[in-house]
Amino acid sequence: MRTVDAAGLPIGDDHPPRIMGVLNVSQESPYDPSVYDDPGEAAEYVDTELIGEGADIVDIGLESANKKFEVLSAEQELDRLETALQTIDSVSGDAVFSIETRYHEVAEAALNGGFDMVNDICGFADPMMPDVCAEYDVAVGKMASPPDLERPGAVEDVDDIYEALFQNGLTDKTIVDPAFGGWSEEKTLKDDRETFRRLREFRAIGQPILVSINRKNFLRELADRSTEEALPVSLAATSMAVERGAHVVRTHDVAETRDAALVGNEFARERVRDETVEELDVTTVREATRHLTNTESSPDSGSTVSRLFALDVPAPARQSLTDAARNTAAITADTGEKVLLGGPVSTLLELTERVRDPPALADALDGVREGCR
Numbered sequence: 001m002r003t004v005d006a007a008g009l010p011i012g013d014d015h016p017p018r019i020m021g022v023l024n025v026s027q028e029s030p031y032d033p034s035v036y037d038d039p040g041e042a043a044e045y046v047d048t049e050l051i052g053e054g055a056d057i058v059d060i061g062l063e064s065a066n067k068k069f070e071v072l073s074a075e076q077e078l079d080r081l082e083t084a085l086q087t088i089d090s091v092s093g094d095a096v097f098s099i100e101t102r103y104h105e106v107a108e109a110a111l112n113g114g115f116d117m118v119n120d121i122c123g124f125a126d127p128m129m130p131d132v133c134a135e136y137d138v139a140v141g142k143m144a145s146p147p148d149l150e151r152p153g154a155v156e157d158v159d160d161i162y163e164a165l166f167q168n169g170l171t172d173k174t175i176v177d178p179a180f181g182g183w184s185e186e187k188t189l190k191d192d193r194e195t196f197r198r199l200r201e202f203r204a205i206g207q208p209i210l211v212s213i214n215r216k217n218f219l220r221e222l223a224d225r226s227t228e229e230a231l232p233v234s235l236a237a238t239s240m241a242v243e244r245g246a247h248v249v250r251t252h253d254v255a256e257t258r259d260a261a262l263v264g265n266e267f268a269r270e271r272v273r274d275e276t277v278e279e280l281d282v283t284t285v286r287e288a289t290r291h292l293t294n295t296e297s298s299p300d301s302g303s304t305v306s307r308l309f310a311l312d313v314p315a316p317a318r319q320s321l322t323d324a325a326r327n328t329a330a331i332t333a334d335t336g337e338k339v340l341l342g343g344p345v346s347t348l349l350e351l352t353e354r355v356r357d358p359p360a361l362a363d364a365l366d367g368v369r370e371g372c373r
Helices: 037-052 072-091 104-113 129-136 158-164 189-197 199-205 218-223 233-243 255-267 286-293 315-325 345-354 359-371
Strands: 004-006 008-013 018-024 057-061 096-101 117-120 139-143 174-177 210-212 249-253 306-311 331-334 341-344
Touching: 004 139, 004 174, 008 057, 018 037, 018 255, 037 057, 037 072, 037 255, 057 072, 072 096, 072 104, 096 104, 104 117, 104 129, 117 129, 129 139, 139 189, 158 189, 158 199, 189 199, 189 218, 189 233, 189 315, 199 233, 210 218, 218 233, 233 249, 249 255, 306 315, 306 345, 306 359, 315 341, 315 345, 341 345, 345 359
Parallel strands: 018 057, 018 249, 057 096, 096 117, 117 139, 139 174, 210 249
Antiparallel strands: 004 008, 306 341, 331 341
16 A cells, blocks of 8 residues: 655555545535635634644535536636635634645646645646646545536446546556445445445555545435434544545544544554555455455465354354365364354355255355355
């Protein structure tokens, strides 16, 4: 996993999760507490509510990307940039300042005016964006999006999101964002939940991961909460996201999100990692497949990921399974009430196909097969 330097702020596995606070200078933005059009008031908000509460990065948006609103042109965004530039000039606290945009012209003007980082909500749909970011040697958040400057984020399937993050390449300082939220009519809450469930797969890209899940609909629906009531579900998801490999969390609730991220980081899986060895964060076959896909040998991921199951079956069935597993890569242990079955996924799948008697064992092995998918 690459460590990205964002204006002196290291982002990656060997560093604490970074909190990205949000300021909007667009009246269309849906979260009123973060919206300001007066630079002085905006700077005070940044100093007290963002940096003062623990934000490492301040992300300033010039427009709302909500699908209900018309997309601004680069010229219209540039008209609003002056407010953002005046704001960061008036901030007394120390943070990395990120400009949220989709246009390379806006990114370049912002970087020339004092911004440190770019947050591209169209995922390099503007093909000149990576060149600008590389030229200025800045970190850039790259949100999964179709190659369309008119409408970002309309990517539903997790596999398509993964591929979208590669469009027009990656810079050395790219931070990938799988894009949660209602960016399009096509993307459903179920799509978001599946993306969150499979978040570890994006670690295979090898770049730090940014998530923006604060008070999002796919979490609110689970607890039947309004936006105002959705902080608890956001914090629960934040800890889970960091535990699953997220490095930057974008939020309107800085202090609370910081604490939740620290909990997730503290209890993340411990992995071997030194100058020569990095144990990859892999818990499923699909995660392993992501890492193996681009290797020259492309070994069977089923032979590299193991599972362990407890089967509650009668004694004769436990003995049959023990006999069938003998001389394979699978392991069994009879506890007297259940039999433990473990081993590489490919071996377990082979057993589920070969062992079909007695029926009670066959039924249990069907469950094993489901768990190996």
